Amino acid sequence: MIKMSELPIAPVTRIIRNAGAERVSDDASQELIKLLEEEAEKIAVNAVNLAKHAKRKTVTREDIEAATK
Amino acid sequence: MIKMSELPIAPVTRIIRNAGAERVSDDASQELIKLLEEEAEKIAVNAVNLAKHAKRKTVTREDIEAATK
Numbered sequence: 001m002i003k004m005s006e007l008p009i010a011p012v013t014r015i016i017r018n019a020g021a022e023r024v025s026d027d028a029s030q031e032l033i034k035l036l037e038e039e040a041e042k043i044a045v046n047a048v049n050l051a052k053h054a055k056r057k058t059v060t061r062e063d064i065e066a067a068t069k
Numbered sequence: 070m071i072k073m074s075e076l077p078i079a080p081v082t083r084i085i086r087n088a089g090a091e092r093v094s095d096d097a098s099q100e101l102i103k104l105l106e107e108e109a110e111k112i113a114v115n116a117v118n119l120a121k122h123a124k125r126k127t128v129t130r131e132d133i134e135a136a137t138k
Contacts, residue, residue: 006083011075012109016128018075019113021120027130032112035137036105037084043101044088051090059085061096068104 007033043067076102112136 013029044059046067051059082098113128115136120128 006080006087007076008080011077014075015106015109016113016116019110020117021113021128023127025127025129028116028128028133031130031133032109032116035112035133036109039108040081040084040101040105041088043104044085044090047085047097047101048089058092058094059090059097060094061100064097064100064104 005030005033005037007037009033012036074099074102074106076106078102081105 009026009029012032013024016024016028016032043064044067047059047063050063050066051057054063078095078098081101082093085093085097085101112133113136116128116132119132119135120126123132
């Protein structure tokens with residue numbers, strides 16, 4: 001199954017440009033999206049587990065913070 | 070100066086929901102956006118430096134890959 005990216009390309013390209021890039025290849029933005037989504041999924045899975053452990057249905061800011069520890 | 074987020078909230082909320090969350094607080098999504106943007110900025114600064122070092126104006130996929138090493 002091909003997994004679609006969730007994050008849009010334009011804001012990620014802006015982040016690279018804001019870091020001082022004169023030009024940014026589309027491939028570069030796609031690669032950064034891939035890395036960010038991998039990181040986001042790891043944090044999200046941890047956060048969901050923390051919320052379930054606390055018997056809550058809602059994932060909160062504190063779950064996200066704790067998920068990175 | 071207040072820094073605006075680049076990443077939109079809806080796709081980040083979807084990533085948390087796809088990880089198994091029944092509900093996701095807006096604060097949780099905002100916190101994950103903050104973490105992802107910090108990570109993106111670190112990688113982007115490294116990638117821009119690598120491109121400049123190679124005397125290129127364009128940041129490429131290889132710069133992003135190397136920036137995480």
